[in-house]
Amino acid sequence: MNKIGAVFSGQGSQYVGMGKELCENFSVAKETFQEANEKLKFDLMKLCFEGDENELKRPENCQPAVLTLSTAFYRVFSNEFGIKPRIFAGHSLGEYSALTCEGSVSFSDALAMVKKRGELIGKAATTTDGTMAAIIDINSDIIEDYCNERKNDSGILSVSNYNTEKQTVISGNVGLVDEAAKYFENIGATVKRLNVTGGFHSLLLSDAAVKFKSFLEDYEFLDPKQEVISNTNGLPYKNGKDIKEKLVKQIVQPVKWVDTMNYFLRTRIDTVIEFGPKKTLRNFFRSLDQKLSTFSYDDPENFNEVRKQLKDASIIAEQYRDFIQRCISIIACTKNNAINEDMYKKNVIDTCEEIRSIEKSIITYDSNTLELCRRVLQLTQTALDTKMIPQIEREERFKELIVKSGNYELESMIDRFCRVL
Structure with a gap:
């Protein structure tokens, strides 16, 4: 466990009760939630611990919630061991957690960003006819070709997430996504319709991206000291300006998570730890290379194993x-x-x-x-x-x-x- 890569969960991983036990056991985690409460001007801690699931699921709530828990997990890890990961990466929303924990942006500013991002995406979702579906066990090239052939002036259909070699997510207008789902099911794929309110990471959110770009003009990012991987190309950010530009593009472009994971492997990372709710990214890495040591800090068994090893x-x-x-x-x-x-x-x-x-x-x-x-x-x-x-x-x-x-x-x-x- 010498070369550690840190990854941060995205939207959709949230659940009621997340962070409660962590805050009961670690004061730095509780302080992180309290800091979020003060910045957001509402009780995020209560919403995460015992709130309504539908209220937590709203983009303007779940995005700061996931950011806060991810940051709390990382602060617990950092305070306890003092270890600094070699590489940071986050899936979609998780990219803000990665930039926060690496030090390129303050937690306070990141909260403001994801709150606004969630509001803009949530509003766009109510004004566009969008949805998403995960296509499993079909090569992404075939899915790309299908999307390129079917999209037209009357609708949008595109790949939104390259999650693993076997899982690709499509995004677009409901009718086109439903047609695609039926087509791929008929040729042997497993298709999972995602419980989302819009067609994220697609041109359906173009208006939200324009408004978010204007919002980010009031903020600055520091040049990363460690490598932070961008979702848009699976490569490290060059500087603070590059971060700002790519975070806007990320709203309408696909998450290239396979490229991100392959970058981890090329740099010989031997351990990957996921900070955030659930263990989706940990499982993505396990599907890529079973030789990697992979852990999720939200998994009690993983959490204890990491602590046991690093105390050696x-x-x-x-x-x-x-x-x-x-x-x-x-x-x-x-x-x-x-x-x-x-x-x-x-x-x-x-x-x-x-x-x-x-x-x-x-x-x-x-x-x-x-x-x-x-x-x-x-x-x-x-x-x-x-x-x-x-x-x-x-x-x-x-x-x-x-x-x-x-x-x-x-x-x-x-x-x-x-x-x-």
Whole structure:
């Protein structure tokens, strides 16, 4: 459990009672719900814990509700272990949770965004004749071709979600979706009509996207420090401006979740944890690669298993050894501009040997581990000084260490170190 990817649940995963036990056991979760109550000016906590199911299902309510629970789960995880996932991604609405927990947008601003997003989508749903259906066990290319052949000036039909290799969701006008459902059932597919109020992730929501774009003009996103994957193309966001543009596009474009999961695999993520209600995304990843360790924080058994594993000091130590290996790699991969061979041997070759000795000494995590890592940073700086690496390049190398630290304690330590360079 060294390379963790965090994924965040989308709309439709909500249920009455969600978060109640979490808030009873973890004060940071209760504080997260209270923060949401104050921002939204209504009792979201009561709605989630004991409210009416139909009221919770309304887009303007379920979107901030899912965001809040997802953030609460992540804060519990972060506070308890201090581990920072390598990659963040969210399914549709879950993308806002991913951006919040990564740090690209504040929880308060994200609440305002998803509240407005829900209102606009909810209004669009009442003025457009839309619905959705999941097509199972039919290749997505065949579904795409069908949609392209059937859509016309009198209606909209398109793929809205590429969830797994075997599950593709279509969205559009009710009549066209019903026709498609019957067609695919007749050729052997399993079809599930979704209990939704509109044709989400399709051009039926074009008006909502235009209005949401105007709404987002009052908000700014920070450039992500960690990789956050966009639903629109299954690739990391480039910067804050890119985030804002793609969140608008996401309303009318399909969720490319298969591409997102494949990106996780390409970057060799070995553990995926879903933060949010239910365990849909965990199951999507399991269908893709059964070798992955996959967990849902809303599953009590999964929750306890993650906590058990991460409390193992030897597993935590892996993160610190990985950091030390990155330091060695930085020293080895930077160009040598040094002239004095004796200094080079002493401050580069011998320094690397000392760093490797420190790495071997870290068997389990204890109170001295962070201090050893601080010593490694000092040795790395000495080696880079000796190799006469330009200051700008040095700063970039240390920023790379921060991004790939995978640990909030390490990130803070590296950041403090860089401030006094």
